[in-house]
Amino acid sequence: MKRDIFDRLVAAKAAATPVALVTDLTSGLQSLVFEDAVHGGFGLEAEMLDEVRRRIRQDRSGLLTDPQDEDGFRLFVHVHNPAMRLLIVGAVHIAQALAPLAVLSGYDVTVIDPRGAFATPARFPNITLNHDWPDEALTALSPDVRTAIVTLSHDPKLDDPALIAALRSPAFYVGALGSKRTHALRLDRLRDEGLSEAQVKRIRGPVGLSIGAVTPAEIALSILGQITCVRRGENHPC
Amino acid sequence: MNDTLMADNIIEQAAAWRSAGRKVALATVIATWGSSPRPVGSQMAVDDDGAMAGSVSGGCIENAVAHEAAKTMEDGEPRLLSFGITNEMAWEVGLACGGQVQVYVEAVE
Numbered sequence: 001m002k003r004d005i006f007d008r009l010v011a012a013k014a015a016a017t018p019v020a021l022v023t024d025l026t027s028g029l030q031s032l033v034f035e036d037a038v039h040g041g042f043g044l045e046a047e048m049l050d051e052v053r054r055r056i057r058q059d060r061s062g063l064l065t066d067p068q069d070e071d072g073f074r075l076f077v078h079v080h081n082p083a084m085r086l087l088i089v090g091a092v093h094i095a096q097a098l099a100p101l102a103v104l105s106g107y108d109v110t111v112i113d114p115r116g117a118f119a120t121p122a123r124f125p126n127i128t129l130n131h132d133w134p135d136e137a138l139t140a141l142s143p144d145v146r147t148a149i150v151t152l153s154h155d156p157k158l159d160d161p162a163l164i165a166a167l168r169s170p171a172f173y174v175g176a177l178g179s180k181r182t183h184a185l186r187l188d189r190l191r192d193e194g195l196s197e198a199q200v201k202r203i204r205g206p207v208g209l210s211i212g213a214v215t216p217a218e219i220a221l222s223i224l225g226q227i228t229c230v231r232r233g234e235n236h237p238c
Numbered sequence: 239m240n241d242t243l244m245a246d247n248i249i250e251q252a253a254a255w256r257s258a259g260r261k262v263a264l265a266t267v268i269a270t271w272g273s274s275p276r277p278v279g280s281q282m283a284v285d286d287d288g289a290m291a292g293s294v295s296g297g298c299i300e301n302a303v304a305h306e307a308a309k310t311m312e313d314g315e316p317r318l319l320s321f322g323i324t325n326e327m328a329w330e331v332g333l334a335c336g337g338q339v340q341v342y343v344e345a346v347e
Contacts (some may be wrong), residue, residue: 001264003347010253023342025268028316034289061279076268076342078279080249 003042005030016082018056025074052077064078082179083108084146089134089162091118091154094177097220098150099127105224112137112162113153134162138169148173148227150207152183160189167199173230175207195215203232207235209238248281248292252346262346263307266320267294267339274337279288286311294341295321306343316344 005021009032012019020033022027025044029091031040033052038044044052058080064075086102091113099109103126111128113119119129130137134151149166150173151159158175163186166174178186183205190200208222209229216221229238239264252262267280275296282292282300299321306317319341337342 001344001346006249006253006256006346009249013249023344025318025342028344078266159253 001030003206004031005032008032008039012081013080013082018054018079018081019060020056021078021080023076023078025076025086039113042203048075055079056081071226072192081146084148085141085143085230087112087138087141087143087147087149089113089138089149089151089158090155090177091115091120091129092152093124094152094216094219094223096123098219098223101217101220102227103127105228107148107220110137112143114157123142135165136157138162138165143169143171144173145170147171148175148231150177150223152177154178154188156186160186161191163190163203164193165196167195167202173204173227174202175204175226177207177219178184204238239336251291252283255283255285255289256346261311263310263343264346265294265307265341265343268342269340270337271339272337276339284308284311290346295339303341303343304310306339310343310345314345316342318342335341 003166009019017180022031022033023170029039029041031042031044034222035053038049046217048064059079059081061077061079064077084107086107086109088098088109088111091111093112099111102109109223110128111119111124111132112132114131114133116131119131121129132140138149149171151162153159155178163174163176176183176186187200189199204226207226208219209223210227211225213219213222228236229236246259252264255262261304263284265282267276267278270278276294278292281325282290282303286302288304290300290304293300303319306319310317317346321341324336
């Protein structure tokens with residue numbers, strides 16, 4: 001890999017800019033494809049460029065074969081997208097287990113809790129903390145289709161505004177901690193706030209896969225398992 | 239926390255090694271068939287001391303890939319490697335890998 005390509009790739013990753021490294025496996029030449037620019041060793045036909053950019057959006061690395069080329073011109077597209085995000089509302093005991101588990105799984109984690117006594121660096125080493133009110137924090141962080149949101153505070157004053165903001169975003173996962181009874185009451189409150197049946201149905205609650213989890217770490221595992229299932233598990237019940 | 243366990247940071251590891259003055263090669267899974275243990279795009283970085291970060295299988299072929307990576311660091315030529323991992327082989331090395339993988343190995347300038 002040429003130094004210039006490598007340095008640009010490292011910089012793009014550091015800046016959380018989506019990019020694809022395209023390698024011509026026959027010649028070894030490489031180009032970097034961004035949403036609005038191309039840098040590198042060879043040019044790409046407009047059609048191929050569109051396909052590479054489609055793959056960035058789909059987060060799908062793989063081989064491309066040019067149908068125009070009988071010699072089997074083979075390109076490998078390696079998509080480097082920014083890390084998936086997990087936004088946790090409520091800097092509670094379960095969050096202390098969920099945050100590092102999610103970091104280990106490759107998520108960029110933010111813990112949101114306006115209560116300074118909960119969201120402290122001592123309780124959450126190396127985790128990004130946000131002390132804004134949850135709905136304001138979520139709006140500012142603008143969750144996208146690569147974002148998961150979990151509310152854990154058990155306090156409707158924090159969880160409800162967070163859920164309303166979450167359900168108005170395209171987040172791929174929205175989960176809420178609470179028993180069946182707590183969850184039913186929560187859904188009633190959200191309906192009263194004007195959310196539709198389709199919107200409130202997006203909430204995974206009671207949160208997590210049913211694995212008989214008891215301890216905070218086990219509950220965190222069941223939540224991360226469910227997030228993984230929603231993200232990856234086509235044809236799996238989540 | 240061990241950074242090399244985290245997903246998709248092998249490029250960063252390679253950059254850190256290179257900044258420290260070490261030679262680095264990258265191995266990337268470009269195609270898989272059957273039940274190969276790691277998906278397309280999985281990467282391993284190897285330095286000229288034989289240090290490894292990341293993986294391209296569940297431990298079945300990393301040694302062979304590191305060996306080829308050393309050659310790539312010597313001559314600068316990329317290599318396209320194909321591995322068919324039979325269950326018999328997997329048994330011999332004590333790993334239950336299956337499937338087939340193609341791995342592209344390149345040196346970082």
